[in-house]
Amino acid sequence: HVSMLGRNFLTLRDFSPFEIQQILWTAADLKTRIKGTRELYRPLVGKRAALILQKRSTRTRLSTETGINLLGGKSYFLSPDDIHLGVNETIKDSARVLSGFVDLILARMYKHEDVESLAAESSVPIVNALSELYHPLQILADMQTLQDHFGNLRGLTVAWVGDGNNIIHSYMMAAPKLGFNLKIASPKGYETCPNVTKDAEKLAKQYGTQIFHTTDPREACEDADVLVTDRRIKNSTRPEEEKLECLKAFQGYQVSHRLGKVAAKDWVFLHCGPRKQDEVDDAVFYSERSLVWREAENRKWTVMAVVLLLLEDHICTTPKPDY
Ligand code: CP
Ligand code: NVA
Structure with missing residues (x-):
């Protein structure tokens, strides 16, 4: 078991084979327990995530919102029309402001550098929800x-x-x-x-x-x-x-x-x-x-695993798949 608490998730480049397996195992564990045996598992009660999507999305938006909800947390969807980010306010300033309100930020931005800027300035974990360079989720x-x-x-x-x-x-x-x-x-x-x-x-x-x-x-x-x-x-x-x-x-x-x-x-x-x-x-x-x-459905279990592991320690109770 490795802890990923507080990390950013911008590209799989930053994660070791063991860590990627840990995320996948967590996703499989959540799928079996929540979908399979209908376990009520709410480790994210009291946690809030901002979901910033500068571009249209069906899967990323719904997988994140329904997934965080299933784990007991709350997500706040913010379209480009809703917030100042990069328009009336620099990414740097918005990142610092948002850090005071939420525990994690998922961001779909045009430029990968913009996701990196968010990560550099925010004091909470940033998850890349698609950039021009990578789409790790x-x-x-x-x-x-x-x-x-x-x-x-x-x-x-x-x-x-x-x-x-x-x-x-x-x-x-x-x-x-x-x-x-x-x-x-x-x-x-x-x-x-x-x-x-x-x-x-x-x-x-x-x-x-x-x-x-x-x-x-x-x-x-x-x-x-x-x-x-x-x-x-x-x-x-x-x-x-x-x-x-x-x-x-x-x-x-x-x-x-x-x-x-x-x-x-x-x-x-x-x-x-x-x-x-x-x-x-x-x-x-x-x-x-x-x-x-x-x-498409697995977008939900995997984003749930990422958000969970960045915010809380999670111990899988189902056997580790053969990786
Ligand atoms: N695959 C994917 O990211 O789809 P959405 O654009 O619907 O989120
Ligand atoms: N490569 C596509 C993926 C969409 C989910 C794009 O960036 O638009």
Whole structure:
């Protein structure tokens, strides 16, 4: 058992394999106890969290609000129209003010530096609820989903077919530490961030896993156990004006059963959502291979685990899954 009390949760880069496993185990423990056996477990009574979302959100907002509520705590949703943050007041000043009202802040901001500024100035833990660089909460949910499905993450190969964005960056920080391999297909000009790529390579070397890059989706999907994709057009980093250019660049990048033919026999599909047709066709998205609904629900158990571990000590009472 390791304590994560008072820490910030900005990127999985800052967390050891043991700590990530501890978060995942906590998420599994909460799911079994609260959903499975309907235990009333309220360790967050009296705790308050601010949820600042500078961008639209369904999953992150609802998973956080319902999750904190289930644990007995209270959350305060703040849209950009509600508070001064970065508009009439600097992030630095807002962070100090908010620290006097709440015990933890979850923030979805455009720039990763802005989440870092919040963390630097706030005296309470900051949780990254998506920045242009990372989306660590999403990757925890993906890990819980794959762990439940396969029973173990070690040795799996995950193929990414898409933009070199915040989601794959978070996969790159997690995969080496949890012992699975990544095969990343992104078109030229849409590659993963060079600094993240360099860090991920170091981690892969340290933990003995593979991270492979290509521009060919088929090559990435070959023998892969999991096919993952995400928004390419009009996402939080690519404006509407780039739509036509993106559509062209991502030709051949739609996940389909045809693409899946080269994957491992029992391949499954993940997508953080919200999903558009050009990313994955209906036949895959609504198929048995698609774990997207469980993935979305697991956003709740995983964010609950993160918030809980940053605010309180938690001892799991269910057996540790095989990590
Ligand atoms: N996956 C995800 O973060 O979705 P929302 O934008 O709905 O929060
Ligand atoms: N990569 C997407 C994820 C949305 C949850 C974005 O940043 O918009």
